[in-house]
Amino acid sequence: MALSQPWIDHFFVGPLQQRCSVVTDPKTGDTIIIDGGDEPERIIAWVDGFQGAGPNWTTGPQHADEASDLPQRKVVALVNTHAHFDHSGFVPVLRSHYGVDWYLHPDDNFLQSLAQSSGRRYGLNLPEPAVADQAFEAGKTYSFGSIELHVLHTPGHTLGGCCLLIPADDGPDHVFVGDTLFAGSVGRTDIANSGGDFSVLAHSIHSQLWPLPEDTVVHPGHGPLTTIGHERRTNPFVGDDAGAGGTFGFGKYA
Ligand SMILES: [Zn+2]
Numbered sequence: 001m002a003l004s005q006p007w008i009d010h011f012f013v014g015p016l017q018q019r020c021s022v023v024t025d026p027k028t029g030d031t032i033i034i035d036g037g038d039e040p041e042r043i044i045a046w047v048d049g050f051q052g053a054g055p056n057w058t059t060g061p062q063h064a065d066e067a068s069d070l071p072q073r074k075v076v077a078l079v080n081t082h083a084h085f086d087h088s089g090f091v092p093v094l095r096s097h098y099g100v101d102w103y104l105h106p107d108d109n110f111l112q113s114l115a116q117s118s119g120r121r122y123g124l125n126l127p128e129p130a131v132a133d134q135a136f137e138a139g140k141t142y143s144f145g146s147i148e149l150h151v152l153h154t155p156g157h158t159l160g161g162c163c164l165l166i167p168a169d170d171g172p173d174h175v176f177v178g179d180t181l182f183a184g185s186v187g188r189t190d191i192a193n194s195g196g197d198f199s200v201l202a203h204s205i206h207s208q209l210w211p212l213p214e215d216t217v218v219h220p221g222h223g224p225l226t227t228i229g230h231e232r233r234t235n236p237f238v239g240d241d242a243g244a245g246g247t248f249g250f251g252k253y254a
């Protein structure tokens with residue numbers, strides 16, 4: 001069953017201000033953490049007991065006393081859009097704290113094995129990289145407790161990049177896109193060891209994201225929220241007016 005309205009906490013974490021999203025079913029308390037890239041202590045303190053600095057913004061309670069009518073949150077899974085270190089570097093800390101499985105598309109397993117050395121180039125001291133417990137499968141719907149999550153495999157930024165769709169019964173659906181799509185931009189396709197390719201990225205967006213309902217809320221890995229309809233109309237790289245004759249001259253995928 002889809003959620004009526006998910007409770008979503010957004011934490012911008014680490015030097016690259018990566019969006020870590022915590023999604024909770026307010027009816028059951030079941031919770032998943034998407035892209036636990038950094039600042040695990042801050043996330044754990046808020047999820048477990050509304051302590052500490054908290055999220056940058058939330059659709060849920062702002063303080064512990066506002067949550068008195070909600071069930072205690074229970075983290076049931078850790079999931080990732082892709083394996084760049086800013087998204088996955090501190091998953092090991094969350095995994096050992098919560099004792100739940102971590103899900104990643106297997107085409108990013110090699111990239112994940114490099115997280116520690118990639119982070120070092122940014123002066124970060126990351127733990128030994130996590131190895132995924134479960135392999136995301138393209139097109140499959142997962143039930144994490146009472147949270148339903150549909151996996152869209154969207155390579156182009158990385159080989160195993162996925163967009164994670166959480167349907168809602170009451171209000172728009174939510175899609176967590178990692179670095180595949182941003183408000184007014186798209187993910188880089190030139191990062192080492194990632195298998196990036198612009199034409200593959202554009203095809204992923206055109207074939208997997210544009211068919212979603214226009215009002216679907218897009219949660220990118222960096223920067224502000226947007227919607228599928230807004231990006232489809234205005235995105236200069238992959239929107240309907242991009243491509244041949246468009247500002248950037250990329251070929252438009254038929
Ligand atoms: Zn990335």
Ligand SMILES: [Zn+2]
Nearest residue numbers: 084086179221
């Ligand atoms: Zn990123």
